[in-house]
Amino acid sequence: MNRPSFSAALAGLLLALLPQNSALWAAGWRLETFAGNGKQGFSGDGGPATSAQIDNPFGVVRGPDGALWFCEYTGQRIRRVAPDGTISTVAGSGKKGYSGDGGPALEATFNLPHEIRFDRAGNFYVVDMANHAVRKIDAQTRRITTIAGGGAPGYSGDGGPATAAQLKQPHSIQFGPDGHLYICDIGNHVIRKVDMQSGVISTFAGTGAPGVTPDGSPISGTPLKGPRSLDFDAEGNLWLATREGNQVFKFDLQANRIHHIAGTGASGFTGNGAPAKAATLKGPKGIALDKEGNAWLADTESHSVRKVDKASGHLELVAGTGEKGDGPDGDPLACPMARLHGIFVDADGSVFIGDSEAHKVRVLRRVR
DSSP states (O other): OOOOOHHHHHHHHHHHHSSSSHHHHTEEEEEEEEOOOOOOOOOOOTTTGGGBBBOOEEEEETTTSSOEEEETTTTEEEEOOOSSSSSEEEOOOBBBBBBOSSSSGGBBBBBBEEEEEOOOOOEEEEGGGGGTTEEEOOOOOOOOOEEEEEESSSOOOOTSGGGGGOOEEEEEEEEEEEEEEEEEEEETTTTEEOOOOTEEEEEEEESSSSOOTTOBBBSSTTSSSSSEEEEEEESSSSSEEETHHHHHHHHTTTTTTEEEEEEESEEEEEEEEEEEGGGGGEEEEEEETTHHHHHHEEEGGTTEEEETTTTTOEEEEEEOOBSSSSOOOOOOOGGGBBBBBOOEOOOTTTTEEEGGGGGGEEEEEEEO
């Protein structure tokens, strides 16, 4: 009688022990709830983040303190999940408005905060979208000030102080390798830049009117169509997801050129597993670069996480079904999500997601 080899027997045993879910193991990821119990609201400070009520989480980022921080778009707050899993509020009274500058951040009001980022000194910055402003919370004093825009929408101020300039519905911010702050001024179809030494604002890219962005075009003088979210890769290139344009671009700052990376420009949910340039995206509203140079997208209107693989140039579906919902933890390809906005890749490769209308922050972790 033929007996199976030891290695074959062991392989069979391992397969028998694995969950019967080939999609999960094929994707190599597991999706977990990190914060929020799925009920829209405000509760839980001082307790476990997974038991708390949160309200439409958007931008999410790891802070220099080791905690995970996120914006609540309709909750009008910034909340923090400590390394021990405890949630707290760090800014915002929960009321909608534009007040509090010069005072404690917890007493301030916001009007639809979109994203949060940290500078090298540990201060954090919030895009206060409907106030057409970027605001700063001092790491030491926890007092809030406006550092760009403020109150009225418009497109003015280039060459002068950012505090005297006008923005129009700014959405995404990120600090570049030069230490300066870049702003997706989506209502003006431009990216603005604030020199953090002088405080002077300028237009970095875009013309002020929506238009086609040809592959290989110069950064200056080329139109953008709804610049929604940006990030920088390890080589110092700026990456941009365009909401109305349904595309992804890489800005080579050394060569001063814009390169088309993903999306035909049409709205859709096609092309997974194929070249990213030939795929369709559906209102992408978040982008994050990992240390390998892969670009992760919150493809909001397809309710999915998609990834542009650097090595192959292909677009991969990593989480979501294409349908809106609030799915269970486990297999990311069997979990509907609901208009996700924020996305952040952590140092260990885990991917955090602001699953906005499911009122959860989720995390994709590699299956070990």
